[in-house]
Amino acid sequence: MASSKKTKEERRRKREYEARVVVNERQVKRNRRDNIAALVALAVVVVLVTGAQVYYFTGGPGSTAAETSDPATTETAPATPDATEPELDPNVPSADLAEGRSWTGTMTFNDELELGIELDGSSAPQAVSNMIALGEESYFDGTSCHRLTTSGLFVLQCGDPEGTGTGGPGYSWGPVENAPEDGVYPAGTIAMARVGNDGYSMGSQFFIVYEDTELPADSAGGYTVMGQVTSGLDDLVAQIVDEGVEGGATDGAPVAPAVITDLTLE
DSSP: OHHHHHHHHHHHHHHHHHHHHHHHHHHHHHHHHHHHHHHHHHHHHHHHHHHHHHGGGTTSSOSTTTTTOOOOOOOOOOOOTTSSOOOOOTTSOOGGGGTTSEEEEEEEETTTEEEEEEEETTTSHHHHHHHHHHHHTTTTTTEEOOEEEOBSBOEEEEOOTTSSSSOOSSOOBOOOOSOOTTOEEOTTEEEEOOOTTOTTOBSSOEEEESSOEEOOOBTTBSOOEEEEEEEOHHHHHHHTGGGOBGGGOSEESBSSOOEEEEEEEO
């Protein structure tokens, strides 16, 4: 009897021990799932915040892209990067216009503020050819830069004939050219705006970086760097950027007039 009672007690203790082990394992798994869920939620928040920043390039830096209009806001749900290259719109200027060389010129704001610029037709032939063609048509003359960002993202976005961030030349092109591998766009950089996750959404909108800015790449990559400001950047900052954004915001229309009145390239 004693032996039988002892055996039953041992079995009972064994079952209790096994039950505690199972409970503990379930708790560990539950905690692991909860931790993973928390990390995923945090990652989503980070992506949304980043997307809102880089939107800039989607809708506020857009292009025809802009026509949807962001650094990049553009804006945007993850997508397979340019899995199928769309046919090039016949209205897109030929990349041969850039002649594979550097182009120098002047971009004038408000009839008096002059920026010396240099565009790299070798590293970004399609973007530079686009600027050359539009410049020859006086496309940019009289267009207002519609977006200024002053926190984290330091850019002035221009090139929309409607001045709203939704306009463009009626065509779009891609893919992204000459994007920095480290995602850093130094002060003075001139780059094309586009819709988030869409490397074939560039049109006429571009942005001027007035202070070193880091723009994380999305599924389409980074942003096409087509050139740089060689002189006058300090004047741009003093006369336009320092006046701030309408309503005291950090992202929106600039308070000071920022109208492109002339663009020359040679």
